[in-house]
């Protein structure tokens with residue numbers, strides 16, 4: 001079983017200090033009370049609301065101990081700034097108001113974080129491991145000349161982070177000796193911190209350089225009433241076996257509707273044009289950990305499993321009883337999806 005095959009390896013981002021230093025009494029006594037930790041949390045927005053991944057990242061930021069300052073930027077960021085200031089665990093909110101920040105361009109966000117860092121000298125800069133965070137944070141790391149620590153799933157101390165490698169087949173512990181740690185957080189690994197009742201101070205973020213090398217032209221957003229894939233409690237994903245987009249739409253979306261689920265797809269399904277790129281689950285797609293994950297006509301390649309193996313209940317429908325997905329599935333149905341899915345959908349509707 002993949003779940004039991006996880007190895008633990010220890011890596012270090014710097015060789016300056018040895019691991020002995022990690023075991024010093026400072027860390028053993030609990031880093032949460034450390035005086036010198038201060039974290040900047042990059043708030044991801046969905047228009048006038050806070051993206052759910054921000055709340056997961058806040059849990060990680062809070063685990064570091066010390067103060068957490070939220071950074072909100074946009075053309076009209078006041079609503080989001082006010083909302084995040086009420087969330088428990090936020091000490092202060094920095095607001096950068098400029099049209100340039102409206103569309104999440106990494107080229108303009110990175111200097112903003114650097115300006116905040118230069119002024120406040122945070123020990124940690126934290127963002128969700130979303131498309132946005134993955135785009136912005138490595139640039140910040142490069143500008144500050146420190147290492148980037150991506151996709152963390154746990155925090156052992158302010159210097160030691162746990163993150164999956166080799167498509168989730170191994171777990172590495174990464175130690176950073178850099179003065180500033182630049183981190184992206186795997187949302188599914190940390191519960192969201194959504195408690196409110198706080199009233200953190202809101203102040204203007206320091207002025208930052210505003211590069212003009214990249215210009216936002218337009219975006220093509222798909223509107224959907226479906227739950228968001230990364231945060232959904234139920235996900236139905238379809239694979240290559242669906243054969244075409246019409247089948248995918250009818251069968252995968254049909255079952256998802258009956259379950260109130262979000263829709264995902266394997267890379268084969270995405271590459272074949274059965275569903276959109278944003279729906280890809282896996283190593284190079286989204287990482288999900290819903291209560292229920294239904295894999296329809298998906299073989300269970302290691303790269304797909306990397307994106308869904310932490311789902312609580314996994315159901316697989318596949319004609320091949322030897323398909324690797326069955327090694328992971330809690331419930332396996334060896335059946336032709338073209339018969340089984342309509343039947344299941346009808347029964348669920350009733």
Ligand SMILES: Cc1cc2nc3c(=O)[nH]c(=O)nc-3n(C[C@H](O)[C@H](O)[C@H](O)COP(=O)(O)OP(=O)(O)OC[C@H]3O[C@@H](n4cnc5c(N)ncnc54)[C@H](O)[C@@H]3O)c2cc1C
Pocket residue numbers: 238239240241265266267268269280281282283284285296297298299300301302303304307317318319320323335336337338
């Ligand atoms: C660097 C790299 C990154 C990658 N990243 C990802 C990623 O993020 N996500 C991802 O998914 N893949 C990723 N892949 C691709 C991955 O290796 C697989 O190729 C892909 O996941 C296969 O998709 P699939 O299971 O839909 O297709 P297949 O492997 O072709 O499986 C189709 C399955 O459908 C079953 N089937 C056929 N007919 C029926 C039927 N009528 N009813 C029921 N079952 C049926 C078959 O038995 C088979 O098991 C990556 C690959 C590489 C090299």
